[in-house]
Amino acid sequence: GNSVTQMEGPVTLSEEAFLTINCTYTATGYPSLFWYVQYPGEGLQLLLKATKADDKGSNKGFEATYRKETTSFHLEKGSVQVSDSAVYFCALSAWTGNQFYFGTGTSLTVIP
Amino acid sequence: KAGVTQTPRYLIKTRGQQVTLSCSPISGHRSVSWYQQTPGQGLQFLFEYFSETQRNKGNFPGRFSGRQFSNSRSEMNVSTLELGDSALYLCASSSGQARRTDTQYFGPGTRLTVL
Numbered sequence: 761g762n763s764v765t766q767m768e769g770p771v772t773l774s775e776e777a778f779l780t781i782n783c784t785y786t787a788t789g790y791p792s793l794f795w796y797v798q799y800p801g802e803g804l805q806l807l808l809k810a811t812k813a814d815d816k817g818s819n820k821g822f823e824a825t826y827r828k829e830t831t832s833f834h835l836e837k838g839s840v841q842v843s844d845s846a847v848y849f850c851a852l853s854a855w856t857g858n859q860f861y862f863g864t865g866t867s868l869t870v871i872p
Numbered sequence: 873k874a875g876v877t878q879t880p881r882y883l884i885k886t887r888g889q890q891v892t893l894s895c896s897p898i899s900g901h902r903s904v905s906w907y908q909q910t911p912g913q914g915l916q917f918l919f920e921y922f923s924e925t926q927r928n929k930g931n932f933p934g935r936f937s938g939r940q941f942s943n944s945r946s947e948m949n950v951s952t953l954e955l956g957d958s959a960l961y962l963c964a965s966s967s968g969q970a971r972r973t974d975t976q977y978f979g980p981g982t983r984l985t986v987l
Binding site (some may be wrong): 789790791792794796801802803804805809811818849853854859860861862863864865 | 876878884898905907914915920928962964971972973974975976977978979980981
């Protein structure tokens with residue numbers, strides 16, 4: 761079946777620290793992989809995506825590389841800001857249908 | 873381009889009642905998916921509609937139903953509400969053409985509280 765496993769939170773970092781949020785997946789076939797971010801009281805916003813192995817998605821200083829050999833799509837940012845405080849969701853879209861499978865979310869708090 | 877809109881944003885109902893939530897997708901998008909978000913279960917897929925037809929369905933009881941209109945707007949209905957139905961209900965739209973690579977764009981959600 762299809763599933764996403766995300767590192768447990770919450771994560772608390774100081775401003776300008778390096779961020780890694782781990783995400784691994786299990787999928788039938790060749791999924792597309794996504795990172796979404798959710799700010800308090802809002803819906804999910806697409807952060808970045810990758811649709812095939814070795815693709816790197818990037819946006820607003822965040823990056824993630826689709827690693828088929830390790831079935832991973834870890835999110836990284838070199839220097840976090842207070843405004844990055846939010847909940848981050850890893851997700852996959854399998855070839856079998858227009859259904860997303862989400863990880864449990866990782867809450868990030870960045871302190872000044 | 874306007875984003876996905878959902879109405880109402882907040883709802884309070886009592887057990888046993890029914891509720892209808894509405895979603896307007898991004899212009900040109902033909903696929904609308906619904907998700908339930910709760911602290912305990914996270915984000916769970918309810919169903920997807922494409923060109924007025926339900927194309928995919930998650931593991932929810934029959935009390936949860938939906939439909940899509942010819943203008944791609946979608947409604948979700950929950951009958952005989954239970955306390956456990958309290959959640960944030962998110963709607964997402966996509967083109968629906970390239971199912972594996974499509975990006976889903978989410979609305980702000982409807983917060984349903986069942987008392």
